[in-house]
Amino acid sequence: MSLVSRHLEANGIPTVVVANARDIVEHCGVARLLYTDFPLGSPCGQPFDVAMQRGVIAAALDLLESATGPRTTVEAPFKWSKGDAWKDKVFTDEQPWKEKGGEAEAEWEAKKALYRKLKEEGKV
Amino acid sequence: MSYVRYIDKTREYYRRQGYEKPYRWAHFDDVPFTALKTPLAESTVALISTSEIARRSDDDQRKWFEKGEMGNVYSIPSDTPLEDLFSQSLSFDKYATSLDDVNAFFPITRLQEMAADGRIGAVGPNAHALFNAYSQRHTREVDAPEVLARCRAEGVDVALLVPV
Numbered sequence: 226m227s228l229v230s231r232h233l234e235a236n237g238i239p240t241v242v243v244a245n246a247r248d249i250v251e252h253c254g255v256a257r258l259l260y261t262d263f264p265l266g267s268p269c270g271q272p273f274d275v276a277m278q279r280g281v282i283a284a285a286l287d288l289l290e291s292a293t294g295p296r297t298t299v300e301a302p303f304k305w306s307k308g309d310a311w312k313d314k315v316f317t318d319e320q321p322w323k324e325k326g327g328e329a330e331a332e333w334e335a336k337k338a339l340y341r342k343l344k345e346e347g348k349v
Numbered sequence: 350m351s352y353v354r355y356i357d358k359t360r361e362y363y364r365r366q367g368y369e370k371p372y373r374w375a376h377f378d379d380v381p382f383t384a385l386k387t388p389l390a391e392s393t394v395a396l397i398s399t400s401e402i403a404r405r406s407d408d409d410q411r412k413w414f415e416k417g418e419m420g421n422v423y424s425i426p427s428d429t430p431l432e433d434l435f436s437q438s439l440s441f442d443k444y445a446t447s448l449d450d451v452n453a454f455f456p457i458t459r460l461q462e463m464a465a466d467g468r469i470g471a472v473g474p475n476a477h478a479l480f481n482a483y484s485q486r487h488t489r490e491v492d493a494p495e496v497l498a499r500c501r502a503e504g505v506d507v508a509l510l511v512p513v
Contacts, residue, residue, distance in 0.1 A: 226479075226512035227375065228488045228493055229488065229492065229496050230508075231381055232494065232496070233493075236497050238383060238506070238507065238508055239385050239506075240383075240508045240510055241509055243509065243510070244511070244512050246512070247352045248352065248353075248354050248357075252375070253375040254379075254380040255380065256383070264444075265446075266440075266445075266447070266453075267454060268453075268454055268512065268513065270453055271446075271453065274453075275452075278452055278459050279462065282509075283463075286389055295380035295381065305445075307445075311444065315353060315442055315445070335416075339416070339417065340419045340483065343420065344487075
């Protein structure tokens, strides 16, 4: 997604990225990043917490106005309500990201195979 | 506690699983920047997503995701009813959260509220979506120009990008 942000910026469209994986976005480099300190999958706030989600989008819009140059990162002022314990467990063997041999991995492999096929056929 | 270092964590995770060659995340020294040209209250804002968002009522989109297909950039009308939207993405922390609330990762209702409040001029007629491709080159050379073309065709002034 950072690559798309960069392309839009280079072609005259201002952007703001709202993301959880701060290091990945900053490693690539984008104009404006609103970093939200939530688990992957909930970049815009906790599920069903409308007030928090509004606050996140409001902060993203504020950043569009306030940034004066590239690589401007702002952290959204919200905490995950269940605490930070998830951070210690992410990408550990205790919590496999995509289980080896599991249904998730089979689906992932199928996607990869199909993508390769479509690529060979020049369709993507 | 500070933020999670995903680059380090994933490198170690996949090394333990036997993948020896680490993924090389995109990195650039130069970062392009465009300042706002029109006040947000007069701007059309488009939502851009990698959440594998799809419409149940769109046979083609539903089938892609049922079959686990990946493809090119596609669009979702911004006025699609929420109950018609879903994501079957596996690229999220299923131990800590869920994709049950679309607006937590595809904030289309929240943007519409900002338009109703006058904070932004309008929401673009479509949200645009792309896949987390394995090829950074494909994203740079195919997907990103297609997103730009769709934004320009719809008079989009500003883009809100939300990766999943």
